[in-house]
Each structure stands twice: as structure tokens, then as C-alpha cells.
Amino acid sequence: xxxxxxxxxxxxxxxxxxxxxxxxxxxxxxxxxxxxxxxxxxxxxxxxxxxxxxxxxxxxxxxxxxxxxxxxxxxxxxxxxxxxxxxxxxxxxxxxxxxxxxxxxxxxxxxxxxxxxxxxxxxxxxxxxxxxxxxxxxxxxxxxxxxxxxxxxxxxx
DNA sequence: TAGGCCATCTGGTCCT
DNA sequence: AGGACCAGATGGCCTA
Numbered sequence: 001x002x003x004x005x006x007x008x009x010x011x012x013x014x015x016x017x018x019x020x021x022x023x024x025x026x027x028x029x030x031x032x033x034x035x036x037x038x039x040x041x042x043x044x045x046x047x048x049x050x051x052x053x054x055x056x057x058x059x060x061x062x063x064x065x066x067x068x069x070x071x072x073x074x075x076x077x078x079x080x081x082x083x084x085x086x087x088x089x090x091x092x093x094x095x096x097x098x099x100x101x102x103x104x105x106x107x108x109x110x111x112x113x114x115x116x117x118x119x120x121x122x123x124x125x126x127x128x129x130x131x132x133x134x135x136x137x138x139x140x141x142x143x144x145x146x147x148x149x150x151x152x153x154x155x156x157x
Numbered sequence: 158t159a160g161g162c163c164a165t166c167t168g169g170t171c172c173t
Numbered sequence: 174a175g176g177a178c179c180a181g182a183t184g185g186c187c188t189a
Contacts, residue, residue, distance in 0.1 A: 090169080096175085101166060103176070108164075132162060 092100070115133050122139045124131060131139065 092168090092175095097167080100176085104167090104178090105165070107177075134162090
């Protein structure tokens with residue numbers, strides 16, 4: 001889809017990610033193809049902030065607020081509570097435990113690499129401190145929703 | 158100093 | 174059987 005490509009390709013994503021979209025007015029080819037009068041007056045940045053605000057990510061000054069991300073009301077998702085299976089004992093040697101620790105470290109390392117990749121793709125301010133993992137996930141959800149909504153609006157016009 | 162975040166270890170469970 | 178995945182516990186580091 002052409003419009004999707006215009007909004008979601010790496011150039012656009014980098015444009016958001018490095019903060020340069022803060023400095024420039026919205027001026028995309030998609031914009032010029034649609035109703036100019038309606039879109040020119042709308043700052044894409046403000047729209048994202050509005051969107052983020054709706055989803056609890058922005059404060060009154062329309063800056064992304066990331067410090068108030070709670071973890072309340074999480075359900076009990078433990079394996080045993082989900083499966084209800086009887087426990088079986090598994091005996092492992094110290095060597096096996098050591099190997100398992102190394103594998104777990106590797107696994108967490110690759111997980112963190114994936115988080116770093118995701119951090120590069122979500123829009124943040126240059127002066128803002130590094131996003132935590134939970135902040136990265138939640139901001140990515142908001143960002144994807146925002147872009148989807150933007151895409152739908154452009155398709156309708 | 159308290160709270161948030163993260164790395165690491167560990168044991169339970171799932172999956173091949 | 175053993176690797177992958179997951180969540181709890183713990184301790185260190187950093188910041189307000």
C-alpha cells in the first residue's frame with residue numbers, strides 16, 4: 001500500500017526517532033495528495049501528543065510523560081496457576097546449572113538487543129533519558145496505534 | 158534513603 | 174532428556 005509505505009518506511013520512522021520531526025512542519029507527499037486545507041493546519045507532533053495523552057503517555061504540556069507507568073491490576077499469570085498441573089522434580093547437576101545460566105544470559109542479551117532495536121524506532125526527545133523496557137513497550141503500542149489511526153484518516157480522505 | 162531499573166541466578170514448566 | 178521460556182528473588186547502580 002502506497003500510503004502505508006510513505007508513513008511507515010524507515011525514513012519516516014527515523015524522522016520521528018531522531019527528533020527531527022520536532023523542528024519541521026508536516027510536509028509529506030501523502031499530505032499534498034490529500035486535502036491540503038485540512039492537513040496543513042494540523043501539526044503531526046501535536047496529534048501524536050494528543051493521541052499519547054489519550055493513552056496516558058502525555059502531560060498537560062503535551063510532553064510524553066513516562067514516569068507514571070504503573071503495573072497495577074496485573075492478573076496472576078504464573079504457570080502453575082494457569083495449568084494446574086502437578087509438579088515434577090527435575091534434578092540437574094552443577095554443570096548443567098552452570099550451562100543453563102549461560103544460556104539464560106545469552107537469551108536475555110538477545111532480548112535486550114531486540115529492546116534496543118525497538119527503542120530506535122519509537123519517537124523520543126534527544127534530551128530524554130533512555131527509555132526503560134516497559135516504557136519502550138508501552139510507547140511502541142501508543143506509537144503504532146497513532147500511526148494506524150493516521151493511516152486510516154488518510155485513506156478516508 | 159527510597160524507589161526504579163536492570164543483570165543474574167534459580168527452579169518450575171513447556172516443548173521437541 | 175535437555176533446551177527454551179518464564180517468573181520470583183536478590184543485589185547493585187542510579188537518581189530524585
